[in-house]
Amino acid sequence: MAARIPPSLAWLIDKRSRLGAELQKAREAVDRAKHLIHELEALELDLAALDRTLAMHEIVIDKDLIEPRLSQPRRIGLKHGELTHALLAIIREHDGEPVPMMLLIEEVAKRHPHLWGRLEAKHQLRESVRYRLKGLAQKKVLQRHPPLEGSTDRRWSICDESFVDDLA
Numbered sequence: 289m290a291a292r293i294p295p296s297l298a299w300l301i302d303k304r305s306r307l308g309a310e311l312q313k314a315r316e317a318v319d320r321a322k323h324l325i326h327e328l329e330a331l332e333l334d335l336a337a338l339d340r341t342l343a344m345h346e347i348v349i350d351k352d353l354i355e356p357r358l359s360q361p362r363r364i365g366l367k368h369g370e371l372t373h374a375l376l377a378i379i380r381e382h383d384g385e386p387v388p389m390m391l392l393i394e395e396v397a398k399r400h401p402h403l404w405g406r407l408e409a410k411h412q413l414r415e416s417v418r419y420r421l422k423g424l425a426q427k428k429v430l431q432r433h434p435p436l437e438g439s440t441d442r443r444w445s446i447c448d449e450s451f452v453d454d455l456a
Contacts, residue, residue, distance in 0.1 A: 364403055364416045371420050374399055379430070379446055386433040386443030393417050 293301075342349050364371070378395045379387050393414055397403055403413045421444055424430040433443040 364409070364412050366400065366403070370400075371396065371416060372424070375417065375420060375424070376429075376446070379444060382445075384445060386431075386445040388435075388439070388441040388443050389417065389421065390441050392421070392444065 339351050342351060366374075374396050375392055378392055396417060397413060403409055421430060421432075425432050425444075428447050430444050431447045433445060435441050435443065
């Protein structure tokens with residue numbers, strides 16, 4: 289028979305566990321902040337270099353009049369076509385059964401672990417997979433299935449295997 293843990297000790301263990309999780313979350317936030325600081329410093333150096341280059345030009349340009357403009361979101365770190373090949377391979381492995389999108393994302397992340405590090409990378413991967421699946425559905429390569437009852441996750445399967453072989 290197992291010894292009974294007194295409520296006061298159970299409370300202390302629970303408190304220790306929760307504080308440990310908060311500490312881990314704070315350390316991860318500090319790591320993200322350090323990464324952002326390094327990224328900020330690099331961007332400031334690039335901007336200063338561009339300002340010096342603009343100053344050398346014979347046409348005088350007031351750099352303060354140049355409005356900041358957001359660039360396109362970064363692509364995930366895969367070569368052209370790699371995401372499509374990974375998605376089709378994962379769907380093929382399920383022998384014609386429709387595969388939920390979250391399972392596809394997790395499997396792509398397992399095959400390419402560098403894509404799953406930071407929160408921003410997770411969001412980018414999720415969006416890239418979502419848009420790629422939609423594109424393949426428009427080309428009639430994949431078929432979209434409604435989510436199972438109690439789920440919001442759409443499922444995907446291959447429409448015509450012979451057409452998919454032409455893509456590979």
